């Protein structure tokens with residue numbers, strides 16, 4: 649049996665709760681989303697490893713009704729859905745291009761020292777249970793990670809779902825996903841994972 653995908657994996661579409669710390673019970677939220685996706689014939693009920701986690705689910709034909717762009721190869725062992733209930737950062741590119749403070753509009757990325765303050769706060773949050781905001785080094789306001797404007801796609805949350813080999817989700821599906829989850833989502837597409 650070959651473990652190579654039939655076609656190169658396009659990448660990953662991260663569907664990230666637009667709350668750095670999910671306000672509801674994220675485990676209940678996961679169960680609700682999975683049950684709904686299973687009912688809609690979008691994922692298989694059985695758990696398996698798709699890419700990284702034991703909690704993956706392979707796609708079924710229903711996924712084709714809710715994605716935009718090319719259909720994912722649902723026969724590939726590397727294609728399906730995974731979720732993450734740990735604090736994690738998601739990026740579409742290694743570089744963010746710019747990190748604009750919503751208050752003073754300073755670009756933290758343009759100053760090495762300021763950039764460092766942002767990344768340190770983010771790592772502190774992700775690894776050591778730190779706060780979910782940065783004291784802007786220019787205006788000294790407390791700014792939530794999500795409130796900054798970034799040059800490329802990124803998101804930070806303790807609840808996210810990853811659709812492997814998907815390029816986009818239909819607006820109708822995203823709206824229903826948000827309704828089921830009880831909070832808005834941010835989509836970040838990462839190429840060639």
Ligand SMILES: [Zn+2]
Pocket residue numbers: 749750751752753754784785786787788789
């Ligand atoms: Zn500022």
